[in-house]
Amino acid sequence: MGLQLVKNIDMPELPEVENYRIYLEDTSMNRLITGIEIVDQRLIKVPEDVLQNELINKSFVSSRRIGKYLFISTSGTQILVVHFGLTGNLEFYKDVEDRPKYAQVLFHFNDGFTLAYLSRRKFGWIDLANDIENFRKTKKLGRDATEIAFEEFYEPIKKSKAPIKSKLLDQKYFAGIGNWIADEILYQSKLHPKSMAYRLTKQDFKLLFEKMQHILAVALQHHAVFEEFPEYFLIHNRKDGGTCYHTGDDLVRIEVGGRGSYVSPEWQEKK
């Protein structure tokens, strides 16, 4: 039996997208696609007839995730590229009355089952690609954050004059870090998100890299169910009124690079 997806997890960062990938693998592979239903045309980056022509009478055969992007290889020549934006999910079902709310693109299989791509806020999208590596380079998408070595983390961002948090969030250096994970990395590294990258030492970057790997490993291990994360994780308290696990101080919400950020001011040093 496959992973039972927790419903309505709307936080598609690297670990959550890995959940969707496993769910896809457990439900939807090697079934003949007989119809594709598109509810809102704006969510697909190719014309509807192209999507139909390339995928109907084909099947999904394998999947790969890079950062927050899901690539689904098919028995045809095209690879389906799926991004969840700020909200999204996949849901596999059979009965019409089980059709999920916010379904935007539906792949109907010949055995009566359907895989639905959900997008509540419609910031996600679906595209086609010929080749994953080519797509990755064209779209300036970095390698997956779980696969990079320290030098690949450190070299591209060490001299940047932007806040370190903005660099962690930039998908072109390494891919998969989103807003809560960036806050988590900085909290566990005891560094303030507004610290300029170029002011950090190599030791700071080593710490950031280790914490990034640790946080991703924990989140993947627990299938992104944060209630199961260790209690020293910021995410348990990352909300208005939350307090720092280490100091007991109130967490402060600030804005960094246009993104809401939670900080424990005494705990996290601004450099």
Add this chain to the structure above:
DNA sequence: TCCTATGTTGTCAT
């Protein structure tokens, strides 16, 4: 009514 939301992309200024 106003504000926020876990992401990406295009535009503009430096």
Add this chain to the structure above:
DNA sequence: AATGACAACATAGG
């Protein structure tokens, strides 16, 4: 050319 700041995108919920 490259970098960084910021608005825009669409919708729901507090």
